[in-house]
Amino acid sequence: MPSPQRLRKSSGSVSKSLGSMSSWQTKRSPYETPGILMKNSSGGALVDGDVVIVDNAEDRAVKTTTTAGMPNPLVVLTGADAGENVRCYPLSGVAVITCDGPAISPGDKIITSSTEKYGKKLEAEAASSLLGIAVSGKAGAGDAEIDVLLLCSPV
Numbered sequence: 001m002p003s004p005q006r007l008r009k010s011s012g013s014v015s016k017s018l019g020s021m022s023s024w025q026t027k028r029s030p031y032e033t034p035g036i037l038m039k040n041s042s043g044g045a046l047v048d049g050d051v052v053i054v055d056n057a058e059d060r061a062v063k064t065t066t067t068a069g070m071p072n073p074l075v076v077l078t079g080a081d082a083g084e085n086v087r088c089y090p091l092s093g094v095a096v097i098t099c100d101g102p103a104i105s106p107g108d109k110i111i112t113s114s115t116e117k118y119g120k121k122l123e124a125e126a127a128s129s130l131l132g133i134a135v136s137g138k139a140g141a142g143d144a145e146i147d148v149l150l151l152c153s154p155v
Contacts, residue, residue, distance in 0.1 A: 035077045035087030038062045046086050047079035049097050049145070050117040051131065062088065068120060069127030070112045075150060093150050094135060100143045108134045110148050119148065 038054075039061040040046050046062075054072035055061040062074055075095040078087035089095050100113055101120040111127040113120035119131050132151045138144035
C-alpha cells in the first residue's frame with residue numbers, strides 16, 4: 001500500500017498538469033451552446049428558458065407574446081432585465097422550456113403559447129411558426145418543464 005505522502009505527491013502532479021492547461025482549453029465546455037445577443041424589449045425580466053418572439057418594431061430585439069403560434073420564436077439561453085441584452089439559443093439545439101396545456105409526448109410539435117413566456121403543443125390552431133419538437137413529455141394538463149429540440153421554422 002502506498003504511503004499517504006506518495007498519494008499527495010501524485011494528486012499534486014495532477015493538479016499541476018491541470019493548472020498548466022491553456023486558458024482556451026478550460027474556458028468553455030465543448031457542449032456549451034453559443035448564443036445570439038438580442039435586446040430584451042419585453043418590458044420585464046426574462047429568465048433562462050422563456051419563450052419569446054423577435055420584436056418586429058426594434059432591431060435585434062425580442063419580446064413576449066400572449067398569442068399562440070406566433071412567428072419567429074426563440075428561447076432565452078441567458079436572461080436579463082428589461083432593456084438589457086439576453087442570449088437566445090441559435091436556431092437549433094435542445095432547451096428546457098415550460099409548456100402548458102394538455103399532455104405532451106415526445107415527437108409533438110411545440111409552438112408559442114397564449115401564456116406569456118411559455119410553449120404549448122400544436123393542436124387545431126393555425127400556427128405560422130414552429131418552435132421545435134418535444135423530446136420529453138408531460139402527463140396531463142398544467143404547467144411542466146420539457147426538453148424541446150429547437151427548430152424555429154415555418155410550420
